[in-house]
Amino acid sequence: MERPLVSVIMGSKSDEHVAKKVVEVLEEHCVPYEVKVISAHRQPEELERYLKESKEYVKVYIAIAGLSAALPGVIASRVEQPVIGVPVEVKLMGLDALFSIVQMPPGVPVAAVGIDNGRNAAHLAIRILKLAGFKPCR
Amino acid sequence: MERPLVSVIMGSKSDEHVAKKVVEVLEEHCVPYEVKVISAHRQPEELERYLKESKEYVKVYIAIAGLSAALPGVIASRVEQPVIGVPVEVKLMGLDALFSIVQMPPGVPVAAVGIDNGRNAAHLAIRILKLAGFKPCR
Amino acid sequence: MERPLVSVIMGSKSDEHVAKKVVEVLEEHCVPYEVKVISAHRQPEELERYLKESKEYVKVYIAIAGLSAALPGVIASRVEQPVIGVPVEVKLMGLDALFSIVQMPPGVPVAAVGIDNGRNAAHLAIRILKLAGFKPCR
């Protein structure tokens, strides 16, 4: 089995409908990936452990989170890979998640895509992977 | 010298004008405190270390942050004490910081006060400390 | 029967779905509490009376309100205990309640938690009670 190039992390099981859209696009393009559900706020140590391990093989992280969506920022502060954040609409039309993800302080970049727009997170990951030599199957 | 009861943490040196208001009220009421500048996003390990140490003596944390204000939430996920978050207006009138601080997921509470309202963070901390037996000097 | 440590006040019967979440968490942790429905705007005198009486035994107030959510602020102006405010989404995605609760003037602090996030109000109350020596059953 291939090593996953993309790590898809949800902050909560309830973000699954968005993760599904990410995965669909990754599979359409034959990108090896793995999916995790780890909350930055509720499982900080588990997240730490997973990042330490996965950063050895993952090329791009896709972090999906709603409300005060700290997950993408926390990942970006722990790894050197590009981190893509997908804000999920739970309350406030997703504005809370969007602002939490996109308004990162200088030095810790997160690449935000649209609210609930899992497909674009995957498409962006594929553009990045292609730069790094990955050949998608379409 | 007394052990600090309140830890005042800024996410960035530029939040100092708000921290000053916190400190003024704490001093007016003779609350022993300490002030730190540690970014949740840029110095995650230093924050980790400080929290591990300080949670042995600190009773209440006051976290001050702008933009994607992850600091209060990160603290709340590491310690068991009450954490008060002060959103700072940097962009978007402070709405980004307010939403990042107040919209925490269930299980990891942060007590948000008003935008740039350092004074209320201190007043709230004092109310909490009084419950725990602290006698302010006024 | 134990004296209630937490007072849970709704501004309106229609906020009950949020109060329920508060109560669930309080019960899970064996925190003695009492629940009231009193509108700051429609029953100011009843509120006054209840606060005068309850402030003798209550340690933390949790006030739940929607729209122009004056309840938490009114309580905070009458008692010296910590007051936690839970904004309820009725109109404007709950932004009206959030702003009314969090943007308190300096000197009268309210601890705001997320929109409809009754669970975090309870969790925050428990953190505060633990500081004051309370031992939750879990």
Next chain:
Amino acid sequence: MERPLVSVIMGSKSDEHVAKKVVEVLEEHCVPYEVKVISAHRQPEELERYLKESKEYVKVYIAIAGLSAALPGVIASRVEQPVIGVPVEVKLMGLDALFSIVQMPPGVPVAAVGIDNGRNAAHLAIRILKLAGFKPCR
């Protein structure tokens, strides 16, 4: 000296620039008035006392407040006269004050005018007073 028909109450000394606009229009139309600075949150008892007394002679209340602007609503819950609320821009472009003033629960009406628009509060008061037989001097 004439009994004041209009009571102009500011929540804070810092709302004076708006109160001034109210007073200008009242004077242009020879409406007898009085001006008070009383915070709903910081001086609840003083407010109570003043309302009990003034409601014997005041015909219309104009309440000016920023941030979590509880003042107009508190007045409306204590007196039977029409209460006009003027939201003041302090933070969030005045949206916090506007929402706090206008989104009152059913049964306790406040008449909101525009942000910082003291002149319209006075003009509205005059329209109401004219219905009640008052003859403005122009």
Next chain:
Amino acid sequence: MERPLVSVIMGSKSDEHVAKKVVEVLEEHCVPYEVKVISAHRQPEELERYLKESKEYVKVYIAIAGLSAALPGVIASRVEQPVIGVPVEVKLMGLDALFSIVQMPPGVPVAAVGIDNGRNAAHLAIRILKLAGFKPCR
């Protein structure tokens, strides 16, 4: 039959659910009223005619409108009576209607009540009518 004291005008037939709440409260208090559906934008001349006629007997106008809610402002610019505006939620959570109603230019006051809050429009009208000597039946 009594002369109507309150004129309730909807901008559109689709605002009827809000007008109904106004009427309920007026009837509970035995206030004589009449109800019209006239669009400020689509029937300007009809509105003009109705206002010219009704201003001879109406004491308070209640104007209900959604979207770009010009109706209350147009009425306020034609009559000298107090005009109460009720913003209706059609799009944008009713913010468009709220802003259109409340942000009137100095000199042409409209008394805004909460979004869809027909009941408060009626309660406010009754407070005004009582000043003018009207005795509600409760």
Next chain:
Amino acid sequence: MERPLVSVIMGSKSDEHVAKKVVEVLEEHCVPYEVKVISAHRQPEELERYLKESKEYVKVYIAIAGLSAALPGVIASRVEQPVIGVPVEVKLMGLDALFSIVQMPPGVPVAAVGIDNGRNAAHLAIRILKLAGFKPCR
């Protein structure tokens, strides 16, 4: 002297900085125009008179207004020509004016351009005039 093809109407003298930008572009393209300051809310009859007269020769109306910007809508409800509305930032970053202008009810169209964007109002007018056979000088 040529008959004006474009009528530029400001709701208030204070909108002049935006009207200036309209006029600059019109002059650059040699479009005959006239400029008026008439408030929809404060001078409804004067507006009525002017529209009755001007609609005989004007091809396009450009209405500039801030706050509750009723002017463009009122014009659109009186004339059959295209009406362009320019929202002016006075309060709320111009959102109040934008919503008042753009959210017109079906049947009474206004063409909204960007906040304070007088230049685009003129450019849009020129595109429309060219359709009608007008030849700008550049």
Next chain:
Amino acid sequence: MERPLVSVIMGSKSDEHVAKKVVEVLEEHCVPYEVKVISAHRQPEELERYLKESKEYVKVYIAIAGLSAALPGVIASRVEQPVIGVPVEVKLMGLDALFSIVQMPPGVPVAAVGIDNGRNAAHLAIRILKLAGFKPCR
């Protein structure tokens, strides 16, 4: 068969419910039109081709788009005819589409109408066409 005077372009098949309202009004007034589904972002070349061809006979473009609604602006930058943009509510209550459409840079005007308000786009087009000599059947 008549040459279409109005081109109605949707950015996506899912905007059809809005296009339908445009078409209804155009048909009521006997305006010859054609309807296209072309995404500015996903089919830039197809759009380019269509515009090059259609600008020879089309008088007014109506572009319907949601989210980051680039379509109206792209058309306005390629043709000299008036372009009307209709923002569609997909996320964020349509504010994203409204802002994308209305906040065009100086020099490239788009005429925005209300969110999902296809009827007004058609009515505006008809006003423009009448200036150019078109006689609607009603």
Next chain:
Amino acid sequence: MERPLVSVIMGSKSDEHVAKKVVEVLEEHCVPYEVKVISAHRQPEELERYLKESKEYVKVYIAIAGLSAALPGVIASRVEQPVIGVPVEVKLMGLDALFSIVQMPPGVPVAAVGIDNGRNAAHLAIRILKLAGFKPCR
């Protein structure tokens, strides 16, 4: 001289203060880059030409734009490289630009960073380049 790996494109000369921050970070890390000022709306053909040429050597595009910020999306629809969008605050606190950039339709991804946050655009570009084998000098 080295081939530029990053293309920094501003939509307008007035976005230069943000472009400067991008360039500072790129230079600190010795990333070869080129800077262009091309408006998506006003110079569509020039943009087309530049993209056709530059996509042969550029690895990452950074597009900086305010208002209706179509630039990043247009680039993303023409090239296969990752495109980073930086919203610039011109009006509406930059919300218009943020929404235009981040709310792209599925299939055409743009990586949004924070408002005016040129530094993070550069940091994100560097993370991506490192994946592709680039060695920054620090």
